[in-house]
Amino acid sequence: VIITICGDGTSIALTVIFKGAGYQTSWVQDNPLNASIGYSKKGYTTGKIGAKWIKQLDAQTKDKAYGHWRLLPVDGHTSHYTKAFLDYTHAHQIVIICYPSHSTHIYQGLNVIIFSILKQCWSQARDKYELKTGEKVSKSNFLSSYGKAHLTALTAENIKAAFCKTGVIPFDRTVIHVETMVPSQTSLTQVYLPFQPPSPVQAVMHLLQARAVSQ
Structure with a gap:
């Protein structure tokens, strides 16, 4: 599922990618969100x-x-950085910026706000659908069972909160604190090996640990 939200509190039409070797007409039956369907x-x-x-x-x-x-x-x-993708964005007045590695849980509004709400809504909608119909959710009924959860989670209020919480709209660089980006000192400085390393290796390890702590 590809979800895209906009700063004005709206979202663009959903895109759903199914696993398969070819397109199946059953995938688009009962498509309340008018989602675009693809496969790979x-x-x-x-x-x-x-x-x-x-x-x-x-x-x-x-x-x-x-x-x-x-x-x-x-x-x-990688799908965001193909030549076709970047050529199109440049030609159509779209600026691409990439979140720093391993930071979408801090910077990306979908991760910070939307996905947790959507996960809860989808869990409830799926259970309700299966209880009501006696059927398991599959490719042929996913869109109908998922639709209500999507609409419940992606409200204008939640979308705007996603941009606000990450300091994008309104722009506020103080929202992300420096402490949030500091690497874990424990994971950086504590090393446990199943064997005793030679003395020169131990000396280098102690030096690196001391330097990390001082920083």
């Missing part, structure tokens, strides 16, 4: 899918941009 061999986003997705984002956001450039923060997935 492993069920993951590919460069080809990413190139198609960016065109959908452009089509659904360009009018409200009123001719201004749009900012699109993304994670480090």
Whole structure:
């Protein structure tokens, strides 16, 4: 599921990637969110899918941009950095910035706010659907069972909170504290080996530990 939220409290149409070798018409039955459906061999986003997705984002956001450039923060997935993807964004006034590695839990509004709410809503919707119908959620009924959870979680209030909590809109660099980004001293300075290293190695280890603590 590819979810994209906008700073004005809206979201663009959902994109769902199913695992499969070919397209199945049963996947689009009862599609209350009017989601775009794609597939890949492993069920993951590919460069080809990413190139198609960016065109959908452009089509659904360009009018409200009123001719201004749009900012699109993304994670480090390779589908965001293909030549086709970047050529399209440059030609259509979309600026791409990448979150630092291992930091989406701090900077990305979806991770900080939306996904936890959506996870709870989806769990409830799935259980309710299976109890009511006696069927397990599958590819052919996923969209209908997921739809209500998506709409419940992605409210304008929650979306705006995601941008606010991460200091994007309104812009506030003080939201992210320096202490939040400090690496764990425990994991950096404590090393346990199943054998006793030679003395020179021990000396270097102690030196590195002392330096890490002093920093």
